[in-house]
Amino acid sequence: MSVHGIHHITAIAGPAQENLDFYSGVLGMRLVKRSVNQDDPGTYHLFYADNEGNPGTDLTFFPWSIPLSRSAPSRKGVGLTVEVSLAVPSGTLNYWGERLAAHSVTVGTPVQRFGERALPFRDPHGLELALVEIGEDRAFSPWEQGPVATDKQVRGLHSARLWVRDLAPTETFLLQVLGFENLGAEDGWHRFGVAGGGSGATLEIRELPQERRGAWGVGSVHHIAWRLPDVEAELALRERVAAAGRHPTELIDRFWFKSVYFMEPGGVLFELATDGPGFAIDENPEELGRSLILPPWLEEQRERIEQVLPPLILR
Numbered sequence: 001m002s003v004h005g006i007h008h009i010t011a012i013a014g015p016a017q018e019n020l021d022f023y024s025g026v027l028g029m030r031l032v033k034r035s036v037n038q039d040d041p042g043t044y045h046l047f048y049a050d051n052e053g054n055p056g057t058d059l060t061f062f063p064w065s066i067p068l069s070r071s072a073p074s075r076k077g078v079g080l081t082v083e084v085s086l087a088v089p090s091g092t093l094n095y096w097g098e099r100l101a102a103h104s105v106t107v108g109t110p111v112q113r114f115g116e117r118a119l120p121f122r123d124p125h126g127l128e129l130a131l132v133e134i135g136e137d138r139a140f141s142p143w144e145q146g147p148v149a150t151d152k153q154v155r156g157l158h159s160a161r162l163w164v165r166d167l168a169p170t171e172t173f174l175l176q177v178l179g180f181e182n183l184g185a186e187d188g189w190h191r192f193g194v195a196g197g198g199s200g201a202t203l204e205i206r207e208l209p210q211e212r213r214g215a216w217g218v219g220s221v222h223h224i225a226w227r228l229p230d231v232e233a234e235l236a237l238r239e240r241v242a243a244a245g246r247h248p249t250e251l252i253d254r255f256w257f258k259s260v261y262f263m264e265p266g267g268v269l270f271e272l273a274t275d276g277p278g279f280a281i282d283e284n285p286e287e288l289g290r291s292l293i294l295p296p297w298l299e300e301q302r303e304r305i306e307q308v309l310p311p312l313i314l315r
Contacts, residue, residue, distance in 0.1 A: 001237055002179020002194050003226035005201035006157045007257070007273040008047075008058035009084050010222045012074070014125040016044050016063035016312055022124050023048045025315055026103045027086075028148030029059065031289035033279050034312065037062050038254065041298055042308045050156060051141040053279035053288060055227050055257075056200045057156030059084065064218060065310050074126065077214030078165045079267025081221035085118065085130040087138065087158040087199045093119050095152055096131050114186055114204075126219025132158045134199045159202040160224055161189070163214065164266030167207035173265050174203070177244045178226065178237075205266075213267070223261070225271035231258050234272050241272075248272075255295040256281060290314065 013019040023029050023046075032053035037043040043065070049058040076082055088096060093110055100107050100121055108120035113132070120130045134155065142150035164170050167190060174180035174192050183191040183202065193202040203224075216222060228234040231251070238260045241248045248262040256279050260272040282293055292309070294302055 001233075001240065003228060003237070003272065004195050005056055005227050006160070007055050007225040007227040007271070007275070008060055009081070009157055009160060009224050010045075010060045010062065011084070011127050012216060012218055012220055012222055013046075013061040013063040013123075013127070014218050015065060016046065016310055018124055019046060019061050019063045020312060021315065022103075023059070023061075025147060026100070026105070028143070028146045028153055030143040030146060031314065032058070033256070033283075033293060034289050034291065035293050035295075036298070036305060036309070038295065038298070041294075041301060041305050044309060044312070047279070047289075049279075050153075051143040051146075052285065054139055054141060054156070055273075055275045055278075056139065057154075059086070059157060062222065074217035074220030075212075075215035076163075076220075077212045078163045078208055080163060080214035080216075081160050081224055081268055082163050082214075083120070083128040083130060083161040084221060085132045085158040085160065087134045087155040088131045089152060089155065090133045090135040092152045093117055093131060093133055099148075113189075114184070114191055123219075127221070128219075130158075132199075134158065136198055138199050156200055158199050159204060160221070161204045161206070162266065162268050163206050163208050163211060164268070165207070165209055165211065166266070167205060169265035170205060170268075173244060173246070177240050177246075223269035223271050225259070225273040227275055228272055229275055231274055234258060234260060234274055237272060253295075 029048035032049045033047035035045045037045045044063050047060045110119050118130045118132045140155045180192040183193045189204045191204050195201045238248050246262040248260050252259045258274045
């Protein structure tokens, strides 16, 4: 029994329009769902992915509408995901470095990580990202109308990096409960993978015993969701998580997928998420992301919700 890779990663952002302009306008990811945080409907939940919103390509955000000068900054530390990496085609890092620089993004020096070429940078609200070249084919639907040529577009989520105070409990949990395998270590980072450990199916962890506890805020990752094919598999794995003492939530209907949440032993929030039914269940595929979509149980609150959300313009 195993998760099958990353389903989505959700982070906290600053103003929604700035978030949209960067991820859609600069990184060229398609806004495939414009909705709200179901636990806080006065806040957007924006989903960026490939053209169809396939699981594993989806980076999502809770944008806080208060000015950045008055918003709570994140605090990097143990118990948090500290970086998200996105897959791009082999040989495109030079293009991406030039594109990011042209949009006034400060870009780091390309580095080698576990045999892969990576370009680190931060988004406008401080989230640490990296573009990683991949030579392998992976499920991806190109966005023909996007601002980036299809042969250079982001292919999806590649990996994530975590800090923990003590590696052993997290490693044991990954191996014995979620079905990961140990893929080795490099420069203090320990890599784990599922389903062969290809792009979208790895996790890198650093042990920092003396580091302070991190805190959520603008520019931090909220949670990582892991893929499961259906509810039956999700509930079976939920039982294993519960038996490991991680106190998972009950199954939560997010309408586009079903979710279970829990803290892994190092304090990072994980989610189990089903691959379906997907984002086209309530929108025409050609219209994804163009209008505010609410799950059925929030429709009666639409007028009030729309009054508090800031305007959002697709450029």
